Amino acid sequence: MTEEESFEFVKNTLKEERITPYHKDEIETVHSVEECINCGLCINHCPVVAAVGVDRFTGPRSIAVELSRSPPEFWSSADKVYLCTGCGTCREVCPKNVNVPEVVNLVRARIFEHRPDLVPKGLHVVRETIVEHDLAFEPWEDPEEKVESRDVRLEHLGLPYVEDIVKKDAEVLFYPGCQAEERAQEIREAAKVVFSHFKVDYTLLDEMNCCGLPSVLMGDDKTSKRMAALLREKIEFLGVKKVVTTCAGCTSNISDISIRDEWNIPVYHMVEYLAEEVGLDKLNQALGSSNEFSDVTVTVHDPCHLIRHTSRRTMQDAIDILKVINGVKVVISEAEDSCCGGGGLVAYHSKDVADAVVQENLEAIDKTGAHRLVAPCPLCTAQIEANLFKSGSSVEVDDLMVFIAQRLPRK
Numbered sequence: 183m184t185e186e187e188s189f190e191f192v193k194n195t196l197k198e199e200r201i202t203p204y205h206k207d208e209i210e211t212v213h214s215v216e217e218c219i220n221c222g223l224c225i226n227h228c229p230v231v232a233a234v235g236v237d238r239f240t241g242p243r244s245i246a247v248e249l250s251r252s253p254p255e256f257w258s259s260a261d262k263v264y265l266c267t268g269c270g271t272c273r274e275v276c277p278k279n280v281n282v283p284e285v286v287n288l289v290r291a292r293i294f295e296h297r298p299d300l301v302p303k304g305l306h307v308v309r310e311t312i313v314e315h316d317l318a319f320e321p322w323e324d325p326e327e328k329v330e331s332r333d334v335r336l337e338h339l340g341l342p343y344v345e346d347i348v349k350k351d352a353e354v355l356f357y358p359g360c361q362a363e364e365r366a367q368e369i370r371e372a373a374k375v376v377f378s379h380f381k382v383d384y385t386l387l388d389e390m391n392c393c394g395l396p397s398v399l400m401g402d403d404k405t406s407k408r409m410a411a412l413l414r415e416k417i418e419f420l421g422v423k424k425v426v427t428t429c430a431g432c433t434s435n436i437s438d439i440s441i442r443d444e445w446n447i448p449v450y451h452m453v454e455y456l457a458e459e460v461g462l463d464k465l466n467q468a469l470g471s472s473n474e475f476s477d478v479t480v481t482v483h484d485p486c487h488l489i490r491h492t493s494r495r496t497m498q499d500a501i502d503i504l505k506v507i508n509g510v511k512v513v514i515s516e517a518e519d520s521c522c523g524g525g526g527l528v529a530y531h532s533k534d535v536a537d538a539v540v541q542e543n544l545e546a547i548d549k550t551g552a553h554r555l556v557a558p559c560p561l562c563t564a565q566i567e568a569n570l571f572k573s574g575s576s577v578e579v580d581d582l583m584v585f586i587a588q589r590l591p592r593k
């Protein structure tokens with residue numbers, strides 16, 4: 183019997199009791215939990231525990247412990263697994279490398295499969311949108327209104343419109359992600375301005391589809407795999423050599439898929455692509471001379487999906503790029519790498535928790551004295567901008583790509 187056949191045999195044997203054995207892909211995560219020495223470091227560093235207390239969210243260690251229960255009892259953790267933002271801080275500080283964010287995904291997947299009634303309603307709504315449209319946000323009903331909204335944003339930001347390009351055999355696929363495709367269109371447009379300025383040979387998809395991250399986070403394995411397969415099909419059809427995104431979540435998810443499904447294709451966040459492939463010298467030539475913008479002090483926000491799920495190097499690249507822009511002074515916030523609360527789909531059902539998590543960032547941002555905050559992710563940008571506005575702060579917020587595109591010389 184092969185390993186896969188043994189798994190199917192055990193699965194079918196236990197089916198009546200609604201017990202699902204761990205699949206071989208999950209065993210590493212399960213073993214990581216067995217290493218826990220109860221030091222409690224993860225609890226001390228968890229931003230959700232800090233924001234709402236252990237009565238509301240018992241914290242990473244107790245989620246990890248769920249895996250030592252017999253699988254049918256996973257349902258009892260439904261009230262807490264959906265409050266994890268997936269920031270990865272617990273995994274980063276854990277001396278035994280316990281992979282709590284993966285445990286959360288695993289438990290959510292089991293709940294989704296066996297007790298969908300326990301999945302928060304807000305997540306079912308997102309799921310229905312993805313299943314119907316292959317996108318995590320409802321597409322615009324009227325395409326003309328979408329264009330009008332895009333043009334208003336571009337005019338407000340002083341950005342030119344660059345025609346969409348869809349072609350085969352380009353070097354780079356620019357994948358904006360659902361939010362920049364349907365909501366924060368200025369980020370998608372700003373990236374095109376940057377690509378065209380540096381003469382990057384790129385293409386968009388003929389038709390966008392979600393990368394599958396929201397489905398992974400809600401435990402909908404079938405849909406996440408369908409989204410990954412659809413994206414792969416499009417990438418292979420286009421024959422691109424690299425994928426570049428402007429979203430932190432898409433970067434980490436597509437990188438993981440590319441490794442898992444052996445796409446053999448590198449995946450970059452736009453910040454990495456600019457620093458590593460375009461190069462700081464060219465960026466300096468384009469951005470280092472005088473422009474119409476007055477001097478500005480900026481602070482940055484580090485998205486969890488970049489620094490803890492992809493690479494901390496990416497945010498050093500972001501700072502290096504900001505420093506070559508004429509008139510820009512960078513100041514570092516004390517909570518620069520603290521979770522904004524926008525991850526893990528928490529805001530879709532427990533907005534009060536997501537907004538409590540971001541408070542630490544807001545206070546630290548105000549303390550820097552910066553005029554602006556920039557972040558290389560549409561989700562973090564929206565979450566911080568909405569909460570800074572609510573708090574009455576005068577700090578303005580930009581996505582990093584918009585900030586760069588605005589400061590490129592116009593030809």
Ligand code: SF4
Nearest residue numbers: 218219221222224276
């Ligand atoms: S930090 Fe790691 S070892 Fe310590 S309690 Fe948390 S999961 Fe266990």
Ligand code: SF4
Nearest residue numbers: 228266267269270272
């Ligand atoms: S991933 Fe973040 S929010 Fe989730 S348990 Fe770990 S530290 Fe807490």
